Amino acid sequence: MNVLDFANSIEGYLLVSSVLLILGIFAVLTRKNAIGILLGVELILNAAGINFVAFSKYHSAALEGQLVTLFLILIAAAEAAVALAIILRFYRLKQTIDADEASLLRH
Amino acid sequence: MSNGMKLILLIAELVTVGSALIVAINPNILYSAVFLLFAFLGVAVMYLFAGADFLAGVQIVVYVGGVTILILFAIMLTQWLYRLKLKDIGSKFVIPGVVLALGLVPFLHRGLTELGKMIQATPPEKMAEFAASPKTQAIGKALLGTHVLPFEAITILLLGALVGAVWLARPRT
Structure with missing residues (x-):
């Protein structure tokens, strides 16, 4: 199988999504910056979306996978908005967004 | 293609x-x-x-x-x-991060090959027809028909997230 056909197959899609998942997990674990952790979470969510869309085409040829990805994108948007609001609030309290500093339940 | x-x-x-x-x-x-x-x-x-x-x-x-x-x-x-x-x-989790991320590779590779075998059955002409057809109308009908419950749940979630984000980021009083 040459590389062009591989890129157009489900294996190509799943390989890209696996790499995105691994890099997202790596970013979540290694970043100290709270926004860096959020970037990793976005990568993981995109990996899941690619999987749903790829199976929607290559396996069932039906629309359900695309609908799940649509809901996933909307949930990710809501999650990013709330997370950034929390980060801004935390920055106002502590003058830093280092995740190691977020160790108290109260302020 | x-x-x-x-x-x-x-x-x-x-x-x-x-x-x-x-x-x-x-x-x-x-x-x-x-x-x-x-x-x-x-x-x-x-x-x-x-x-x-x-x-x-x-x-x-x-x-x-x-x-x-x-x-x-x-x-x-x-x-x-x-x-x-x-x-x-340079946080203390760099080495665990590398180990965990690379440890996932064999599992993902195994899953990929198994799924690749499973997928072969789908007829290519059906796949090509699905890929070429426009989806916007079908998605709109599905959102207000068979999938109306998750659609409404998402609207409530977005409203809650909007209000919550505004409340969290409000100016100090």
């Missing part, structure tokens, strides 16, 4: 992977956020080639136009742009 189109898809996948790599390992959070934008664009092109035209549009509008700008906005509000504290790789 012609070889030229396949080449475009291959380039999009390489851009996605390369940008995601920079997002994960670049020590400067601002560069990471900018390359996240390219990763999202690559994913949008991949959606297009998988027959998800509507989703590609949503991906660009929500992720590229919304989430990335929001993240850049938050970075610039919370940090001095050229302050070296931006560089944040």
Whole structure:
């Protein structure tokens, strides 16, 4: 199988999504910056979306996978908005967004 | 699909992977956020080639136009742009992160090969027909028909997230 056909197959899609998942997990674990952790979470969510869309085409040829990805994108948007609001609030309290500093339940 | 189109898809996948790599390992959070934008664009092109035209549009509008700008906005509000504290790789979890991320590789590889065998049964002409058909009308009908309950749940979630985010980021009184 040459590389062009591989890129157009489900294996190509799943390989890209696996790499995105691994890099997202790596970013979540290694970043100290709270926004860096959020970037990793976005990568993981995109990996899941690619999987749903790829199976929607290559396996069932039906629309359900695309609908799940649509809901996933909307949930990710809501999650990013709330997370950034929390980060801004935390920055106002502590003058830093280092995740190691977020160790108290109260302020 | 012609070889030229396949080449475009291959380039999009390489851009996605390369940008995601920079997002994960670049020590400067601002560069990471900018390359996240390219990763999202690559994913949008991949959606297009998988027959998800509507989703590609949503991906660009929500992720590229919304989430990335929001993240850049938050970075610039919370940090001095050229302050070296931006560089944040080197936490104590680097080695566990590498081990855990690479430990997933055999499982993912195994799953990929098994799924590749499973998928062979789908007829290619049905797949091509699905990929070529426009989806916007079908998605609209599904959202207000068979999938109306998750659709309404998402609207409540978005309202809650909107109010919650505004309340959290309110000015100090």
